[in-house]
Amino acid sequence: MTSQKLNTFLENNLQELKDNGLYNEIDTIQGPNGSEITINGKKLINMSSNNYLGFANDDRLKVKANEATDTYGVGAGAVRTINGTQSIHDELEAKIAEFKHTEAAVAFQSGFNCNMGAISAVMNKNDAILSDELNHASIIDGCRLSGAKVIRVKHQDMDDLRAKAKEAVESGQYEKIMYITDGVFSMDGDVAKLPEIVEIAEEFDLITYVDDAHGSGVMGKGAGTVKHFGLQDKIDFQMGTLSKAVGVVGGYVAGTQNLIDWLKVRARPFLFSTSLTPGAAAACIEAIDIMSSSTEEHERLWENGRYLKAGLKDLGFNIGDSETPITPCIIGEEKLTQRFSKRLTEEGVYAKSIVFPTVPRGTGRVRNMPSAAHTKDQLDIVLETYKKIGKELDVIS
Numbered sequence: 082m083t084s085q086k087l088n089t090f091l092e093n094n095l096q097e098l099k100d101n102g103l104y105n106e107i108d109t110i111q112g113p114n115g116s117e118i119t120i121n122g123k124k125l126i127n128m129s130s131n132n133y134l135g136f137a138n139d140d141r142l143k144v145k146a147n148e149a150t151d152t153y154g155v156g157a158g159a160v161r162t163i164n165g166t167q168s169i170h171d172e173l174e175a176k177i178a179e180f181k182h183t184e185a186a187v188a189f190q191s192g193f194n195c196n197m198g199a200i201s202a203v204m205n206k207n208d209a210i211l212s213d214e215l216n217h218a219s220i221i222d223g224c225r226l227s228g229a230k231v232i233r234v235k236h237q238d239m240d241d242l243r244a245k246a247k248e249a250v251e252s253g254q255y256e257k258i259m260y261i262t263d264g265v266f267s268m269d270g271d272v273a274k275l276p277e278i279v280e281i282a283e284e285f286d287l288i289t290y291v292d293d294a295h296g297s298g299v300m301g302k303g304a305g306t307v308k309h310f311g312l313q314d315k316i317d318f319q320m321g322t323l324s325k326a327v328g329v330v331g332g333y334v335a336g337t338q339n340l341i342d343w344l345k346v347r348a349r350p351f352l353f354s355t356s357l358t359p360g361a362a363a364a365c366i367e368a369i370d371i372m373s374s375s376t377e378e379h380e381r382l383w384e385n386g387r388y389l390k391a392g393l394k395d396l397g398f399n400i401g402d403s404e405t406p407i408t409p410c411i412i413g414e415e416k417l418t419q420r421f422s423k424r425l426t427e428e429g430v431y432a433k434s435i436v437f438p439t440v441p442r443g444t445g446r447v448r449n450m451p452s453a454a455h456t457k458d459q460l461d462i463v464l465e466t467y468k469k470i471g472k473e474l475d476v477i478s
């Protein structure tokens with residue numbers, strides 16, 4: 082017999098989510114994740130993936146993944162520190178370091194476990210971490226796991242950061258103090274104020290950690306938010322994912338040789354979880370090669386972002402203050418937001434609603450992720466559909 086306590090817990094909590102419109106149904110896509118996807122046999126224009134440059138289904142990457150699978154096998158066979166480090170992994174790390182202009186880099190199996198491993202490898206219970214209140218869940222969990230005192234900083238509020246850094250230093254309680262932030266915040270598309278952050282970090286001797294999951298491939302001609310501001314020598318941890326613009330899977334930290342050497346002996350997912358598959362590593366290398374040699378996809382991404390934003394704004398939607406191609410369409414109330422998204426899908430546009438607890442209550446939004454792979458025709462259909470549903474649900478007049 083299974084646990085009655087567990088069953089009661091699950092039934093009550095699932096029902097509560099459903100009653101409040103907070104239960105997320107998972108859609109399965111049939112085939113690749115491109116600018117058009119198929120769900121339940123229906124073709125939809127896809128405005129919801131993080132596949133910024135269209136690399137997730139790019140033939141050049143697929144060829145490299147297949148070649149590497151032939152050469153190295155489908156799996157690495159062990160964790161990196163036993164004998165799961167193949168030449169393709171070393172090659173990937175060298176490539177990331179070169180792209181990021183750092184001494185070295187270390188690759189993980191995902192961005193999520195990269196944050197879990199990297200933060201807790203350096204920070205401990207004698208330390209404090211200043212963390213932007215809207216940081217990604219993997220940062221929050223990584224900070225918790227480290228055992229350090231976590232001090233929430235108001236979103237992008239540099240006065241609050243300065244005040245809390247000062248207080249933490251003056252308390253004399255902490256051996257090390259880190260400031261950690263997303264480079265690009267994925268729900269609103271705003272960019273971390275790195276020049277001011279670096280200034281404050283220098284004043285208070287803070288360790289700086291930038292999670293550039295949504296900045297890599299997007300900001301700084303592809304090399305990320307830190308490169309965008311020219312601060313490669315001032316940020317300690319340049320963390321990023323290989324799963325968004327790069328289009329594959331994985332995470333990494335780029336930094337000094339000492340930092341990377343330390344992570345390779347202390348970051349637990351690196352030590353205790355099997356390495357990236359050789360095919361994934363090879364596809365990532367190809368993606369970085371493409372980004373290094375051409376800005377074609379990058380320019381198309383930004384152009385598509387500008388086009389979509391201007392169109393939605395003209396229609397009268399609230400698109401917030403995004404500084405990147407990420408285009409939220411803020412609807413407000415949770416159920417209305419979910420209904421809006423559902424109607425879009427029925428009309429052939431797949432754009433997910435994002436509601437509490439992912440974003441604050443009352444700020445439900447349909448988030449649009451334009452990519453280099455979208456055509457102008459597709460974006461025009463998206464805008465027409467927004468217009469129709471917006472009027473139907475009284476969101477615009």
Ligand SMILES: *Cc1c(COP(=O)(O)O)cnc(C)c1O
Pocket residue numbers: 191192193194196217219220263267292293294295322323324325330331332
């Ligand atoms: C997506 C994301 C991650 C997790 O990356 P995965 O490679 O998907 O595990 C970490 N941090 C931020 C800010 C993200 O947006």
